[in-house]
Amino acid sequence: EVQLVESGGGLVQPGGSLKLSCAASGFTFSGSAMHWVRQASGKGLEWVGRIRDKANSYATGYAASVKGRFTISRDDSESTAYLQMNSLKTEDTAMYYCARRQCSGGSCHFDYWGQGTLVTVS
Amino acid sequence: QSVLTQPPSASGTPGQRVTISCSGSSSNLGSNTVSWYQQLPGTAPKLLIYSNNQRPSGVPDRFSGSKSGTSASLAISGLQSEDEADYYCAAWDDSLDGVVFGGGTKLTVL
Numbered sequence: 001e002v003q004l005v006e007s008g009g010g011l012v013q014p015g016g017s018l019k020l021s022c023a024a025s026g027f028t029f030s031g032s033a034m035h036w037v038r039q040a041s042g043k044g045l046e047w048v049g050r051i052r053d054k055a056n057s058y059a060t061g062y063a064a065s066v067k068g069r070f071t072i073s074r075d076d077s078e079s080t081a082y083l084q085m086n087s088l089k090t091e092d093t094a095m096y097y098c099a100r101r102q103c104s105g106g107s108c109h110f111d112y113w114g115q116g117t118l119v120t121v122s
Numbered sequence: 123q124s125v126l127t128q129p130p131s132a133s134g135t136p137g138q139r140v141t142i143s144c145s146g147s148s149s150n151l152g153s154n155t156v157s158w159y160q161q162l163p164g165t166a167p168k169l170l171i172y173s174n175n176q177r178p179s180g181v182p183d184r185f186s187g188s189k190s191g192t193s194a195s196l197a198i199s200g201l202q203s204e205d206e207a208d209y210y211c212a213a214w215d216d217s218l219d220g221v222v223f224g225g226g227t228k229l230t231v232l
Contacts, residue, residue: 045161050220061219107155107174108154110169113166
């Protein structure tokens with residue numbers, strides 16, 4: 001059974017830092033691109049960023065709203081992805097989801113999602 | 123303001139067919155495939171449609187997707203009360219070099 005389990009959320013003051021984890025199981029984590037998506041309360045989904053696999057040089061990419069403040073990393077030996085969040089702002093308050101992005105034949109989509117971890121900046 | 127445009131709400135009665143539209147541009151829907159996600163209240167999003175019109179195993183064939191040019195749509199036939207949820211379209215955007223989502227459509231089953 002595929003599982004993505006996020007952890008590390010909590011309450012942090014503006015300007016502070018927090019590191020989220022996403023523990024994966026049930027699929028080949030090392031060959032998967034992992035993404036983070038967030039959702040403020042009552043709002044829509046917002047893409048945060050991604051990290052590709054070793055074959056793609058662990059390339060990262062970020063939304064403009066978090067670039068320079070957030071860093072995504074991974075530990076394939078632990079099947080875990082991370083989201084390091086620095087210089088947090090009140091507008092970063094949201095539920096944070098990790099998701100696996102599956103690509104085939106030039107088409108990509110998020111096939112697995114975690115249950116989310118709540119980050120409150122206040 | 124979301125890059126992909128969806129109507130904020132849609133509704134229908136049980137058994138009806140409803141469609142939800144998703145409008146984009148040449149850098150996203152015009153050059154990449156669309157996927158759709160269903161989010162039931164208090165839960166994580168779930169993949170509903172991928173590669174414009176493909177259903178993952180376990181998704182009822184009442185759900186179907188299509189795309190033409192820079193627009194896409196999700197159709198739900200034989201509407202059921204359990205379909206009441208938020209629906210999001212998504213695609214890769216070549217200009218932004220990231221994934222873009224629609225603002226979401228809240229579907230109400232009357």
